[in-house]
Amino acid sequence: MKKLINDPQDVVAEALQGIEAAHPDLRVDHQHKIIYRGDAPRNNKVGIISGGGSGHEPLHGGFVGVGMLDAACAGEIFTSPVPDQMLAATKLVDGGAGVLHVVKNYTGDVMNFDMAAELAAATGAQVLSVVTDDDVAVQDSTWTAGRRGVGVTVLLEKIAGAAAEQGRSLEQVADIARRVNANGRSMGLALSSCTIPAAGKPTFDLGDNEMELGVGIHGEPGRQRVPLASAREIAEMLVEPVLADLPFTRGDNVIAFVNGLGGTPLIELYVMYHEVNRILTTHGVNVARSLVGSYITSLEMAGTSVTLLKIEDELVSLWDAPVKTPALRWGA
């Protein structure tokens, strides 16, 4: 294992110290491992918190700031944070208009956020939760834990964050968030595995001529191992199932999000974006906005995911609204 770390046990705590030092607008509660806005709580603004295992940076801590999240709870690497953390974050950002919890659909995250929401409600806080589950690689049936929350989470946090910044009510912000999740779909592919620092070795083995199709963001193996292919072929493997699932149809407007999983350079993501855009054009799907970069990652995993979100004018204007966070920043 070659990593820029000191002790594997200290990675999350030391990264939080780095984030605090690098971003004067943010504050860090080191005891609870919470990154939060320096101006929190904002009076009468709905607070939005999220959180999850670490190792997905910039998700979620890199999205804390004006126009997006109020706080993010950092778990251990690939491990959900614990209820104490979400409870503390809820208190930190509650400005009297209630707090929205954004939860990715993983068994551990859902259980820990559920316990936190129960505890918060017992203290009189007004909390609503929205669970993201946009990964089409998981068959959505009663026989699985349900679809995973992946790329749509980034788009949701931006759009719901803008709605909260405009002073909308908790119910309205939660409705917008649910609408984003309902209209977004994603699929990912890994070219390499990744190594959790505390484990010291790759989570799965992948041969030089193999790829893992349908991966999530935790280094868990995907649904299918396939021979290595070109960017053009990979784009088809990812975009076609995403298009067919919602389904997206001719004339739809979308945000097209080509994401890197941590170990893939931006130049390759732009090669992917070119292919994705070409396929969407063929299908008559109109790209209203795009996002290209590594925003929801799986440590140093090489690979990509494609997220499409069907949008109308209101969501476009929320997407365009000012945002000022370490990882997304425009108009502010």
Place this chain on the structure above:
Amino acid sequence: MGRLNMDEMAGTAALDRWVRSFALLVAENKELLTDLDAAIGDGDHGTNMDRGMRAVVDALDDTTPAAASALFNKVGITLVSTVGGASGPLFGTFFLRAGASLGDTSDISLAQLTSAFRAGLEGIVARGRAEAGDKTMYDALAPAVNALDSAVSEGLDKAEALKLALVAAESGRDATTPMLARKGRASYLGERSIGHQDPGATTVALLVAAATRASL
């Protein structure tokens, strides 16, 4: 809570031994648990459980509550607040519910121990909604609880009963290997989850093994 007599102390001391013995087994099997999890999950189960059980031992070193319920309450809360993932709420809930069932009981009888195990199992089902055959910790814990139930009706002593519970937990654990996972991260793998032993069921077998070592 009134003063505890010697029997009560003995009962709580046995639970304390059980918890510490479980912590030791988790530490010894940390790599195995992590490897099993890497095959069908995300490769952190051993690390997370070990971190949690170390915190539990530290908490008990700090102060060991005198009553059974308070002791298990402390174990459960520590696990929920240190393990994370699904294992934290699930193993934490086991101890919280088992503790509530034991109350301030003294010199724990087999029937009381069985009720505590049953309460823990029910708590896990309520939190995780797992059913038999889903390839989860339930598949090792439920057979162990059933074995304890049978031992109660057959009038066995605690040591014999726990031995049978361990056999049941271990065969339940082994039976998860050919199962298709329907809960947790392993369920994302579909057919590819077949042929791998479930890490949560493996940890449950360690929990029962620890009970056999603790002379409850």
